[in-house]
Amino acid sequence: MSSRAGYLSVTLASLRKDPLGMMGLIIVVVILLTSIFASQLAPHDPLEVDVYNRLQNPTWHHWLGTDQLGRDVLSRVLFGGRIALKVALVAISVSLGIGLLLGMMAGFGPVWLDRLLVVCFDTLRSFPTIMFALAIVALTGPSLNTVIGVIIITSIPVYARIVRTQTQALRDNDFILAERAMGASTSRILGHHILPNIAAPLLILASMDVPAVVGMEAGLSFLGLGVSPPTASWGSILNDGYSYLRNSPWPIIAGGIPLILVTLGFTFLGESLRDILDPKLRRKGGET
Amino acid sequence: MLKFTARRALLALIILILAVSLLFAMIHMMPGDPASVILGPKASPALKAELSQRMGLDQPLLVQLSRFYADLARGDLGVDVFSDREVSDIVFEQLPYTLALVLTAIGGATLLGVPLGCFSAIRRNSLLDRVTAVMSVAFIAVPSFVVALYLLLLLAVKLRWFPAMGAGADGDVADQARHLVLPAIALGLGWVGYIARLVRASMLEVMEDNHIRTARAFGLPERTIIVHYALRIAILPTVTILGLGIGSMLSGALFAEIVFSRPGIGKLLHEAVITRNYPVVMGSVLVTTAFFVLSTFVSDIINAALDPRLRESGKSS
Numbered sequence: 072m073s074s075r076a077g078y079l080s081v082t083l084a085s086l087r088k089d090p091l092g093m094m095g096l097i098i099v100v101v102i103l104l105t106s107i108f109a110s111q112l113a114p115h116d117p118l119e120v121d122v123y124n125r126l127q128n129p130t131w132h133h134w135l136g137t138d139q140l141g142r143d144v145l146s147r148v149l150f151g152g153r154i155a156l157k158v159a160l161v162a163i164s165v166s167l168g169i170g171l172l173l174g175m176m177a178g179f180g181p182v183w184l185d186r187l188l189v190v191c192f193d194t195l196r197s198f199p200t201i202m203f204a205l206a207i208v209a210l211t212g213p214s215l216n217t218v219i220g221v222i223i224i225t226s227i228p229v230y231a232r233i234v235r236t237q238t239q240a241l242r243d244n245d246f247i248l249a250e251r252a253m254g255a256s257t258s259r260i261l262g263h264h265i266l267p268n269i270a271a272p273l274l275i276l277a278s279m280d281v282p283a284v285v286g287m288e289a290g291l292s293f294l295g296l297g298v299s300p301p302t303a304s305w306g307s308i309l310n311d312g313y314s315y316l317r318n319s320p321w322p323i324i325a326g327g328i329p330l331i332l333v334t335l336g337f338t339f340l341g342e343s344l345r346d347i348l349d350p351k352l353r354r355k356g357g358e359t
Numbered sequence: 360m361l362k363f364t365a366r367r368a369l370l371a372l373i374i375l376i377l378a379v380s381l382l383f384a385m386i387h388m389m390p391g392d393p394a395s396v397i398l399g400p401k402a403s404p405a406l407k408a409e410l411s412q413r414m415g416l417d418q419p420l421l422v423q424l425s426r427f428y429a430d431l432a433r434g435d436l437g438v439d440v441f442s443d444r445e446v447s448d449i450v451f452e453q454l455p456y457t458l459a460l461v462l463t464a465i466g467g468a469t470l471l472g473v474p475l476g477c478f479s480a481i482r483r484n485s486l487l488d489r490v491t492a493v494m495s496v497a498f499i500a501v502p503s504f505v506v507a508l509y510l511l512l513l514l515a516v517k518l519r520w521f522p523a524m525g526a527g528a529d530g531d532v533a534d535q536a537r538h539l540v541l542p543a544i545a546l547g548l549g550w551v552g553y554i555a556r557l558v559r560a561s562m563l564e565v566m567e568d569n570h571i572r573t574a575r576a577f578g579l580p581e582r583t584i585i586v587h588y589a590l591r592i593a594i595l596p597t598v599t600i601l602g603l604g605i606g607s608m609l610s611g612a613l614f615a616e617i618v619f620s621r622p623g624i625g626k627l628l629h630e631a632v633i634t635r636n637y638p639v640v641m642g643s644v645l646v647t648t649a650f651f652v653l654s655t656f657v658s659d660i661i662n663a664a665l666d667p668r669l670r671e672s673g674k675s676s
Binding site: 091174193194197199200201203205207210283291293294295296309312313315320323324330331334335338339341 | 370373374375377378382396397412493495497499500501502504505508509511512516517606608609610611613616617618628629631632633635637641643644647651652655658
């Protein structure tokens with residue numbers, strides 16, 4: 072336990088020296104907190120309609136103005152953060168889990184299985200993501216679960232391919248051979264030796280995927296194919312704002328800023344952590 | 360090289376066939392048949408049966424699939440449910456708009472990104488280098504539709520410098536170019552930073568090489584060394600990335616097309632999804648996927664042509 076705490080404090084100490092990484096960390100923490108405590112922080116009910124105060128500019132009463140139904144934009148932005156983070160958490164953890172499993176199977180298993188899985192991964196990756204998402208939504212109808220499902224399906228092959236490459240690189244190492252000579256089972260080798268070695272870079276990659284996933288949810292909601300109204304999502308706020316663009320610019324300004332902040336926060340934090348934990352990855356640019 | 364190309368082409372073909380079959384299977388595994396989805400819940404059974412028969416939906420799945428491939432081989436993508444026009448006509452009518460947008464975006468991103476990356480590498484740790492580094496990280500991941508919306512708000516609606524919607528009048532090239540500017544910036548902005556980063560990294564590597572030292576020893580002007588000897592090599596990784604870029608931009612163009620109400624494949628698909636026009640959905644996804652696979656294939660080949668090591672192992676990812 073103590074060594075793990077030491078690891079964490081060393082990481083934090085290095086992070087302190089990197090202003091961009093620190094900024095990323097602060098943004099990420101702020102967004103997490105404002106989303107978790109949205110119901111305490113929001114000045115209004117995000118769904119409360121007030122037709123007499125439609126499309127207002129920012130005032131003391133409505134800090135970011137109101138939308139076409141007179142709903143408070145700031146409150147909607149705060150609650151939208153919950154949707155974004157929920158999608159990111161569920162989609163990334165599920166696809167990371169499945170990708171890990173399939174990737175290790177491909178990297179450690181027999182050659183025929185590897186070939187088969189790689190063709191499957193490449194097939195799934197050959198769809199342009201957004202087109203694939205739209206095709207699926209066309210079939211199932213818009214819903215948040217569909218969005219999560221699409222992100223999972225398109226992310227699995229990405230993680231699986233990275234895990235596969237890393238597993239293969241580790242597989243032929245002497246310490247694995249030694250472990251096997253001592254009679255360790257495949258599951259023990261994978262769980263106790265391969266997994267800890269690939270976990271750190273994989274988690275950093277996953278955290279850097281957050282902006283892409285949040286952007287995907289917002290994008291689909293912007294197209295009217297994600298959350299169903301009246302639920303607030305950053306994408307649906309932008310969609311509402313787009314329809315009333317010539318009346319008030321505020322919903323668009325307010326809906327876009329959190330998306331940009333999420334992007335900057337997670338990207339800066341992720342890049343910084345990657346440099347601290349694994350300097351080797353930097354040169355390759357994180358690609359495999 | 361020929362063997363490698365043939366193997367890659369075969370793989371690309373297999374992947375494309377699998378992808379199309381998957382898409383086809385998905386449409387037919389969905390609860391409720393497409394006919395009643397298209398016609399709505401109030402349609403009479405006779406009407407549904409007629410449409411099912413017309414679309415061939417009453418046949419077994421395998422018969423449908425093989426018929427679908429037979430049609431595909433003849434370039435027949437089916438018929439639009441609403442207008443009865445050939446889907447292939449509709450898709451290829453929209454394709455030039457998307458291609459124009461994608462090529463403008465990638466061209467602009469290259470013209471900006473390459474010099475930016477080059478200068479960053481030469482003047483390492485200068486202000487320009489640092490600003491480029493931060494900007495490139497920042498812009499790579501910002502969703503393109505957010506950029507598009509802000510551009511629309513500021514430059515089209517507020518300042519009125521550029522038109523807000525459409526693709527410009529037919530035959531008027533200047534007008535069409537003006538309509539291209541904002542969507543192309545929205546689509547290409549992320550790539551400027553990405554290309555700059557790539558060029559910077561490979562420039563730094565190449566500048567350490569022996570042949571650069573030799574050129575310096577010969578007393579060649581620094582400018583010649585950078586442009587003729589370093590950049591020519593350092594730009595190769597970027598060239599291979601451009602292939603992939605065009606592929607992914609073809610689908611990414613969707614948001615720019617919708618925000619700026621521009622005709623194109625993405626807008627076509629979006630409208631087809633909303634009206635549940637399955638043949639058009641299928642056709643536009645198919646064509647884009649084919650382009651996507653093709654661009655991956657081409658950049659693999661270019662990669663292998665430039666780097667013989669890849670050819671030997673037959674691997675590239």
